[in-house]
Amino acid sequence: MSNQHAESSVKGYVVGFIASLILTIVPFYYASTQSLSQAATYSILFGCAIVQVIVHFIYFLHMEVKTEEGRWNFISLFFSAIVVLIVIGGSIWIMWNLNINMAM
Structure with missing residues (x-):
């Protein structure tokens, strides 16, 4: 591994860490201050x-x-995501039925 590749x-990793930090702090701020509506807060959290x-x-x-x-x-x-969604969806469907x- 060359030195340029390591740098x-x-x-x-630093860019990813800073982006992850920002993407964690923003939803926490809006959830804790409740400065937006509930729907807007959920949208920001999900986004x-x-x-x-x-x-x-x-x-x-x-x-x-x-x-x-x-x-x-x-x-x-x-x-893998498709298989997991099929297993979860099928389990919920079975439990619902x-x-x-x-229930009688």
Whole structure:
């Protein structure tokens, strides 16, 4: 590993850390001060959470689609997310139907 690669890696981690810090502080500020409506606070919280997930994927997990390895990592992440959503959705569906059919 060259020195230039190590410096760019550290720079990327610092940028990712600062972005994560900002994306954590902003929702905490609006949630604690309650200066916005509840819907606006939830929107900011959800938006910052989505952006923070993207920041973590890019800066910390190095999920980039520019390289062949990065594309395969992204495809496997996408497949895993679909499987998890199917398992969670199916479990909720089963529990909902059990609750409806057992409540008499």
